[in-house]
Amino acid sequence: MYLTAYRIVRDDDLAEDATQRTLIAIWQDLPSLRDPDRFEAWTYRMVVRFCREESRRLRRIGVRVVDISDAKLASPDDATELSRRDLLDRAFRSLSHDHRVVVVLHHYVGLSLAEIADVLDVPYGTVGSRLHHALRAMRANIEAADRLTVAGGHPA
Amino acid sequence: MTGESGMTDFDRLVSSWLANDGPQDVRPELVEAAIVGAASARQRRGLQGALLGSGAWPRRRSARWPFPGMTSRRLAILVVILLLAAAAGAMIVGAPNRIPAVIEPDGSVDHLVYSVDGDIFLADADGRNAVRIADGAPNGGFWSVSWSPDGRNLTFTGEDNVHVVDAAGKVVFSTPGCCAAWSPDGSLIATLFAFQGSSDRPDVNPGEVQVAFVGRDGVVRSERSWAGRGNFLGSGVSIYWTPDGRSITITGVQFGGAEAGGGAAAGPGWLIPVDGGSLTRLPITSLIGSASFFSPDGTKLVGQEETGRVVVAAADGSGARPLVPADRVPGVAGWYSALWSPDSTRIAATATTEQAETLYVIDVATGDVDAVWTYPQPAAGGIAFPLRAISWDGERDRLLFTAANRSASTNALWTIGVDGSEPQLLVDGAHEGEFQPLHHEQP
Numbered sequence: 029m030y031l032t033a034y035r036i037v038r039d040d041d042l043a044e045d046a047t048q049r050t051l052i053a054i055w056q057d058l059p060s061l062r063d064p065d066r067f068e069a070w071t072y073r074m075v076v077r078f079c080r081e082e083s084r085r086l087r088r089i090g091v092r093v094v095d096i097s098d099a100k101l102a103s104p105d106d107a108t109e110l111s112r113r114d115l116l117d118r119a120f121r122s123l124s125h126d127h128r129v130v131v132v133l134h135h136y137v138g139l140s141l142a143e144i145a146d147v148l149d150v151p152y153g154t155v156g157s158r159l160h161h162a163l164r165a166m167r168a169n170i171e172a173a174d175r176l177t178v179a180g181g182h183p184a
Numbered sequence: 185m186t187g188e189s190g191m192t193d194f195d196r197l198v199s200s201w202l203a204n205d206g207p208q209d210v211r212p213e214l215v216e217a218a219i220v221g222a223a224s225a226r227q228r229r230g231l232q233g234a235l236l237g238s239g240a241w242p243r244r245r246s247a248r249w250p251f252p253g254m255t256s257r258r259l260a261i262l263v264v265i266l267l268l269a270a271a272a273g274a275m276i277v278g279a280p281n282r283i284p285a286v287i288e289p290d291g292s293v294d295h296l297v298y299s300v301d302g303d304i305f306l307a308d309a310d311g312r313n314a315v316r317i318a319d320g321a322p323n324g325g326f327w328s329v330s331w332s333p334d335g336r337n338l339t340f341t342g343e344d345n346v347h348v349v350d351a352a353g354k355v356v357f358s359t360p361g362c363c364a365a366w367s368p369d370g371s372l373i374a375t376l377f378a379f380q381g382s383s384d385r386p387d388v389n390p391g392e393v394q395v396a397f398v399g400r401d402g403v404v405r406s407e408r409s410w411a412g413r414g415n416f417l418g419s420g421v422s423i424y425w426t427p428d429g430r431s432i433t434i435t436g437v438q439f440g441g442a443e444a445g446g447g448a449a450a451g452p453g454w455l456i457p458v459d460g461g462s463l464t465r466l467p468i469t470s471l472i473g474s475a476s477f478f479s480p481d482g483t484k485l486v487g488q489e490e491t492g493r494v495v496v497a498a499a500d501g502s503g504a505r506p507l508v509p510a511d512r513v514p515g516v517a518g519w520y521s522a523l524w525s526p527d528s529t530r531i532a533a534t535a536t537t538e539q540a541e542t543l544y545v546i547d548v549a550t551g552d553v554d555a556v557w558t559y560p561q562p563a564a565g566g567i568a569f570p571l572r573a574i575s576w577d578g579e580r581d582r583l584l585f586t587a588a589n590r591s592a593s594t595n596a597l598w599t600i601g602v603d604g605s606e607p608q609l610l611v612d613g614a615h616e617g618e619f620q621p622l623h624h625e626q627p
Contacts (some may be wrong), residue, residue: 030207031206031207031208035206038206060392089272089504111203111462111464111465113201114462116197116205117205118460118462131198131202132202135198135199135202136199161200163194163195166194166198
């Protein structure tokens with residue numbers, strides 16, 4: 029849960045809070061869960077919900093975190109890798125919450141589009157549309173940044 | 185391009201990035217962090233976080249409640265009390281031990297701020313009527329004094345905090361950081377933390393770099409961090425704003441040990457847009473000990489290439505050419521401490537030769553140099569920067585600089601005309617200082 033939450037909100041503290049709130053909700057509401065087979069989807073739904081709420085807190089204080097934990101940054105290649113990860117991070121952060129969720133659930137958790145539709149309680153086509161537009165937006169954001177870098181990279 | 189699995193290369197890139205860029209497992213200490221609530225982010229999370237943090241995690245993560253005889257509610261109350269006590273203690277310990285200033289800010293008189301043995305002093309522009317406004321001894325002291333562009337506030341750093349005070353020395357607020365820089369319009373203070381090796385702070389990792397943009401009201405507007413094990417800045421760090429106020433640059437310096445001759449080399453420079461844009465590595469890094477990087481008009485920068493060549497270049501790094509042709513100042517082992525004139529036409533910088541340290545004023549267009557001050561190298565002793573220009577008073581065309589004093593045991597703060605005229609000793613023993621701007625508006 030925490031690892032998924034982190035990848036949605038991109039912030040340690042907010043991911044911890046979202047996870048804690050999810051665990052509290054599970055603890056309190058588990059008796060109301062009728063179908064044990066739906067436990068995983070039910071859990072992911074609460075993770076998504078609390079990530080959304082914690083993200084609002086993120087916007088209020090404007091925290092941005094970029095993790096380059098394994099980067100060896102002593103050479104130009106390392107700088108390129110750092111820039112690439114920074115670009116991906118920035119592109120991901122530009123996405124809406126709904127778009128982030130489908131990207132993480134599909135490309136990190138490994139859920140199918142049908143499973144995501146079940147988690148989010150939205151039509152299958154909506155999930156496909158969100159995933160398509162999210163990845164297209166990320167790609168466009170990265171390509172735009174690349175063009176800026178080629179053109180000079182910083183203000184004159 | 186689409187592969188056999190139906191995933192595009194970009195799909196795979198995103199999947200790989202998500203898998204590798206972020207925590208790989210839940211750290212055990214998160215359980216403890218949950219118990220003490222806001223401990224891991226005490227400056228960002230409030231009472232709600234503390235209460236939440238002391239609640240469900242131990243029940244979820246542990247088979248047994250680790251505090252027999254104590255309910256979670258009692259533990260939460262205890263944690264809150266401890267946090268409040270710690271916060272109160274931090275306020276007492278962290279704030280400068282201020283001695284009430286007698287200088288009244290009237291908005292018309294320029295002042296001098298400087299540091300001696302870790303204490304911060306305010307004085308008239310000629311160094312007289314000094315008043316100590318922060319007592320830094322014996323905990324390492326305060327340094328990095330800097331006036332806001334409008335001259336109404338100044339910052340200094342120490343004990344892992346940036347302190348913002350008014351022109352009379354009264355503390356306005358303090359915020360975490362090891363160094364700081366005012367935005368050109370004075371609306372923001374960029375603060376920087378760079379953690380080398382181990383850190384006493386539980387909420388940061390070795391090698392982590394944190395940058396925050398703080399308003400004059402002390403509220404953090406935005407914050408970014410790079411939590412890496414890589415030492416991508418170097419041992420010493422500096423932070424500068426670009427003249428348009430849209431980005432900051434951060435640079436590092438590698439200081440060699442005694443076996444390396446005590447030399448220092450410029451580390452890489454990085455450009456960080458304030459709006460959250462991508463980190464960019466600069467083609468040129470600032471000179472060691474510099475007080476500026478980009479020219480005030482934003483069209484040029486002075487710095488050092490990876491080859492060690494000291495150059496002036498366009499703001500995007502193009503068109504680099506030597507700052508000073510080799511035949512103008514023979515035998516130079518290195519240049520440092522570059523300082524732009526307010527009109528962006530000249531640079532004050534120090535050249536080191538085997539015989540002396542010399543402060544030059546350099547015409548940027550022609551490379552012509554005027555020697556302003558020379559100090560014999562042997563007398564410089566072990567002082568890191570025996571000669572360093574730190575502020576350029578454009579209205580009076582005078583430089584504020586530090587030079588090793590006669591005993592060569594510490595620095596002294598001097599002012600001198602850019603043509604070498606009328607040198608004046610302001611403060612003996614001062615490591616650094618800065619003029620309050622003359623052009624600030626009435627409050």
